[in-house]
Amino acid sequence: MFKQTTWEKSLIFELSTPGRIGYEVAELSDKEKILLSQSKQRIHPDLMRKKRLDLPEVSELSVVRHFTRLSQMNYGVDTGFYPLGSCTMKYNPKICDFVTTFPEAQNIHPYQDPSTVQGSLQIMFKLAKWLAELSGMSKVTLQPAAGAHGEYTGIMIVRKYHESQGNLEKKTEIIIPDSAHGTNPATATMCGFKTVIIPSNEDGCVDLEALRSAVTDRTAGMMLTNPNTLGIFEQNIEDIIKIIHDVDGLAYYDGANFNAIMGKVRPGDMGFDIVHFNLHKTFATPHGGGGPGAGPVGVITRLEPFLPVPTVDFDPDTQTYFFQYDHPFSIGKVRSYFGNFSIILRAFTYILRLGYEGLKAVSEMAVLNANYMKSLCQTIKGFSVPYGKDSFCMHEFVLSSKQILRDTNISALDISKFIIDRGFHPPTVYFPLIVPEALMIEPTETEPKKMLDDFIQILKDISRLVYSDQEEERNQILEAPCNTSVRRIDDVKAARNPILSYRMLKQQEE
Amino acid sequence: MKITMTSSQRFIHPYLPQTETQIETMLESIGVSTISELFSSIPEKLRLTRKLNLPPTHSEQETLSIVKKALRKNKTVDEISSFLGAGIYQHFIPTVIQTLLSRSEFYTAYTPYAPEISQGMLQALWEYQSLIAEITKLDLVNSSMYDMATALGEAALMCTRVTRKEIFLVPSYLQPEKFQTLLTYTQGAGISIKTYPFDKETGKADLYAISELTKSHKNQISGIYIENPNFWGIIEEGVQEIGKITHDLKGIFVIGFDPISLGILKSPGDYGADIAIGEGQSIGLPMNFGGPLLGIFAVKNDRKLSRAVPGRIIGITTEVKSANRAFTMTLQTREQHIRREKATSNICTNNALCALASTIYLSLLGPIGLERLAELCMSRTTYLLEELHSIDGIKSPYFSGVPFKEFIFQLDSKFSSNDLEIFLQNNNIQGGLSLQPYFPELKQCFLTAVTETTKISDIDQFTQKIREFILEHGG
Numbered sequence: 001m002f003k004q005t006t007w008e009k010s011l012i013f014e015l016s017t018p019g020r021i022g023y024e025v026a027e028l029s030d031k032e033k034i035l036l037s038q039s040k041q042r043i044h045p046d047l048m049r050k051k052r053l054d055l056p057e058v059s060e061l062s063v064v065r066h067f068t069r070l071s072q073m074n075y076g077v078d079t080g081f082y083p084l085g086s087c088t089m090k091y092n093p094k095i096c097d098f099v100t101t102f103p104e105a106q107n108i109h110p111y112q113d114p115s116t117v118q119g120s121l122q123i124m125f126k127l128a129k130w131l132a133e134l135s136g137m138s139k140v141t142l143q144p145a146a147g148a149h150g151e152y153t154g155i156m157i158v159r160k161y162h163e164s165q166g167n168l169e170k171k172t173e174i175i176i177p178d179s180a181h182g183t184n185p186a187t188a189t190m191c192g193f194k195t196v197i198i199p200s201n202e203d204g205c206v207d208l209e210a211l212r213s214a215v216t217d218r219t220a221g222m223m224l225t226n227p228n229t230l231g232i233f234e235q236n237i238e239d240i241i242k243i244i245h246d247v248d249g250l251a252y253y254d255g256a257n258f259n260a261i262m263g264k265v266r267p268g269d270m271g272f273d274i275v276h277f278n279l280h281k282t283f284a285t286p287h288g289g290g291g292p293g294a295g296p297v298g299v300i301t302r303l304e305p306f307l308p309v310p311t312v313d314f315d316p317d318t319q320t321y322f323f324q325y326d327h328p329f330s331i332g333k334v335r336s337y338f339g340n341f342s343i344i345l346r347a348f349t350y351i352l353r354l355g356y357e358g359l360k361a362v363s364e365m366a367v368l369n370a371n372y373m374k375s376l377c378q379t380i381k382g383f384s385v386p387y388g389k390d391s392f393c394m395h396e397f398v399l400s401s402k403q404i405l406r407d408t409n410i411s412a413l414d415i416s417k418f419i420i421d422r423g424f425h426p427p428t429v430y431f432p433l434i435v436p437e438a439l440m441i442e443p444t445e446t447e448p449k450k451m452l453d454d455f456i457q458i459l460k461d462i463s464r465l466v467y468s469d470q471e472e473e474r475n476q477i478l479e480a481p482c483n484t485s486v487r488r489i490d491d492v493k494a495a496r497n498p499i500l501s502y503r504m505l506k507q508q509e510e
Numbered sequence: 511m512k513i514t515m516t517s518s519q520r521f522i523h524p525y526l527p528q529t530e531t532q533i534e535t536m537l538e539s540i541g542v543s544t545i546s547e548l549f550s551s552i553p554e555k556l557r558l559t560r561k562l563n564l565p566p567t568h569s570e571q572e573t574l575s576i577v578k579k580a581l582r583k584n585k586t587v588d589e590i591s592s593f594l595g596a597g598i599y600q601h602f603i604p605t606v607i608q609t610l611l612s613r614s615e616f617y618t619a620y621t622p623y624a625p626e627i628s629q630g631m632l633q634a635l636w637e638y639q640s641l642i643a644e645i646t647k648l649d650l651v652n653s654s655m656y657d658m659a660t661a662l663g664e665a666a667l668m669c670t671r672v673t674r675k676e677i678f679l680v681p682s683y684l685q686p687e688k689f690q691t692l693l694t695y696t697q698g699a700g701i702s703i704k705t706y707p708f709d710k711e712t713g714k715a716d717l718y719a720i721s722e723l724t725k726s727h728k729n730q731i732s733g734i735y736i737e738n739p740n741f742w743g744i745i746e747e748g749v750q751e752i753g754k755i756t757h758d759l760k761g762i763f764v765i766g767f768d769p770i771s772l773g774i775l776k777s778p779g780d781y782g783a784d785i786a787i788g789e790g791q792s793i794g795l796p797m798n799f800g801g802p803l804l805g806i807f808a809v810k811n812d813r814k815l816s817r818a819v820p821g822r823i824i825g826i827t828t829e830v831k832s833a834n835r836a837f838t839m840t841l842q843t844r845e846q847h848i849r850r851e852k853a854t855s856n857i858c859t860n861n862a863l864c865a866l867a868s869t870i871y872l873s874l875l876g877p878i879g880l881e882r883l884a885e886l887c888m889s890r891t892t893y894l895l896e897e898l899h900s901i902d903g904i905k906s907p908y909f910s911g912v913p914f915k916e917f918i919f920q921l922d923s924k925f926s927s928n929d930l931e932i933f934l935q936n937n938n939i940q941g942g943l944s945l946q947p948y949f950p951e952l953k954q955c956f957l958t959a960v961t962e963t964t965k966i967s968d969i970d971q972f973t974q975k976i977r978e979f980i981l982e983h984g985g
Contacts, residue, residue, distance in 0.1 A: 004627065009835040012637050012873050022874035023604045025882040025962065028889055035896070036889035040774075042912045044747050047776055052877040054644050060606060063873050067610045067634065067866075074630030076618030087620050091525060095570055097617075101608070104581035109594045110800030111943050113935060116590065119583035120799050133563050145656035145801065146859035148846070156694060186846035186856035190667070192698030195851040233551040263562060265552045280859065284525075289619040289631040290653070290822065290862025292802035308694075332694040336597060336659040336687040337800025349577055354523065355567030361521040364545045365528060371548050372536040392540075392548045420627050428623070431847075448527040449536065484626040486836040487829045491625075494827035494840040500650050501636075501643035504811065505826060 002080075002423025005072035006485040012066055013502050016056040022063045073485040074289070075425055081451050085396045085428040085440025086181070086229060088259045088281035090366075093353065096284065096346035105345055110337040114322055120341060121321030125312045127348045128296070134359070135255075135275045136268020137298030141307045142339035147256060148183040149334060150276030150295025151223070155191040156331040157274055157299060157306045158221040158250045164306075164329050167248070171220035175244070177206055179230060179432040181256060184223045193220055200434055204230040204387030206240050215243055221250040226270065227257045227394035229432040229440075230387045231370060241271035250274060250303075258282040259444070260367055260395035263360030273300050283347035294343035305329040310338065365445035366395040369452060373397070373443055376456045381463045382407065386435055396442035398435045399427075405437050408466045410477055412437040415462055417488065418480040422458045523567070587797070591968045592940040593894075595916045595959020596741070597658070597685045598800060599792045601770070601883075602963050607794050607870045617863055621822070625838040632837035635862060636824040638869040645772045645872070645880075646786045647779025648808040652821035654865040655805030655857065658766065658789035659688040662735065663695025664807065664820045664855055665785050669733035669762040670701050671818045671854065677702050677727050679734040681715060683741050686948045701732070713742045713909025713918070717751060724759055731759050733784075737766035738775070742909055743891075743916030743957065745775065753782035762815075769793045769806070769868075771914050773884030784810050794871030795864055804864040817844060820855030883962055887915040890969065891960040895919075897973040903985045904976065908955055916959035918945065918952070925983050927954040933979045939972055 790804030
């Protein structure tokens, strides 16, 4: 039975006792005190702090215990099954974390002389090569810090490309399917483009007619995931891309779903011009409870001059790796330095560990697990798969509980809360937007069959409970979760009266 | 049904748990006989038939040895006496942080979309927001951005979003990486970045130039950005005045800060900041060759500003049916998953775990620790500055402004700064960042940083080597 640990929710500030310290910073020597006061005297007193900061004063053990308790009130992949659709919450191999703790990985300053960072550069160079090979692109930048940041980089490349053609005035629109992640339209806006949304057809795929009528001379490009967010492979992909290319638009591949296709098919072969990867999805780097991730971007040969600077190159004459700043039409930089190295190192380690055969098997098993679950889930009373019912899905599928809502007034949100009570992380709910009462399920390749079966059994139990004529059985769902450290949360209150820091909390209490 | 196995169905690996029998059962349940049938929706001509040029599978032992062998080519700052800073600093990281960050309930979780099961991370991030609010004296903090450079980009976008004006004023003497990121970030919104110069004597912002610039672009300025301490390491004493100029223009005042400096310097909120951004790497994160970092983003609690903030925000609330405390993501109607093309930013994955590291760091140090740390940095910086000052052939400090934890020194034109760099490198010293490639007017100048991890003996050795260099080269 799942029962999450529940501790009293004391804030670190409430554990404070004046005079305690959790870490002692060395005291200044007499000489240092003199030097300090010399400097301080030269600063205008108006700029100096008069009163010490109101930070908590706690012992080392208090800190350790406080955050250990918090961790016990959190759920990760290491805790249990995490079928959060579109997030690829697979097992994060421990070796990948282990190597990032080496001083040779951590204690390196980005401005060190390149001769002293050849190891890091070699790792970056190789990972970029491997990602290029996996995606069918010619060159990859590792600079972007996250998936959405990769999208940003990619669409800025689209912008710069049209600018270089003297067409930026005209090329003002990015086409995005209605099933897309919110980051796609948000990215288009940040890059100064107008978003044109096209509807999906009845199969959940891009409606070619709708696409044709949306595409004009103003089309700068299109953003697409394939398989799409419904877990369905866009079979007309070549036609789609041709339509975009015919108006000199660029095709952008959102790599959120790359876990489905490794070694099977490549975005480059489909005709895409730009690809981003989520290292924290496909390449097993942990998500960190919200980040950091990494969102490398690959491009075809023609777009290499537009990549952010620097990329990493190898000089065969001197057998050394170096930073390449020679990208004549570079979009510039999208962040400081070169990328999230500790994430890059994890992905490098992961690819070594699995190798080509392993990566292919990853995608095969991810797709097998998803289809297995889909085949059994869609037969459960009250649940359906509105798109792709009779075909195979890729690495994920979207279940709808709209029938349950209609019959019993119990929502997908209620269902997700009950799933939590049984010790699982719930699927993504209410996304993609085109599926009513959506439950988006992505089992990933690392979960054993028994886990998938247990999850399917929960959905069966839910079906039985929601259709039960006994109110207390239905209430088990409506009152869930009760096995977590808190029960249902008042989000409305949180938004209506935002208390976003301890300062605000104290102001309210006064 | 007869099952034919493809080769990869037999691929055995610790990360792939399905056995052959299980695979067969599953295929049967789906109603196919091979895994490849599941990929039949991919048009045949697109399907890969050749082997990709990727490494073979390695055992854990082999993998470790390959990674170690590569990393061994790096030279760490533990092996070099490093005075590099310029945005990333070597500070000591209490061991507690790594221990707590290794709690996999934190680090193998996704963004806390299901709040009831994710209270630990939500509370930790709320405490992060609270600690940053305390040090900046600004109430509203988002739960992290990628780094300070992108935080600056987002701040510039936010200024235009709020004021609907399109000129953003920044120092000409920004870290080059940050400046380039800012230029990229502001292109899409059509924001024009204008720079103000520094005073050639003090290294501080040229107040006269700022007021002239604001006069010539009176109704177009969305905001003014200043860093304190600035990129030269110098404490900007005109911040209050610049804040007043900004507010007179009805612009947004944006401060860039070093969190450690707030142990002894006033907080941005104390001198009028509307937005404060910072790099959190110095409070609890390894340098990691430049990433991951932590972009701090704090805002004055004002309704107009709060609706325009980018990024995730955690709020404290209660359970629906009780007064028990609970934490949840809030003000989400600003964000991409709800607002889509009208969102305040596209940011989704941020740097939550880095924010957790800083939360633990600030909790450990407390008010006394942070104050003392700031004092140590400042006094040792002063020590190096003065030691260099005593050397003929070195101008130290180059600017007369008061530095916090880094400063510029200049090598006399009699000597070659290139030779000096090589000489120091041969003696295992990285003496600082050579500024001339980025700022040609700063000939033979180095930006050199000192923190509490810099030992007095390191400083003495550094200055001794510079003396030797000057002697050797006829000084």
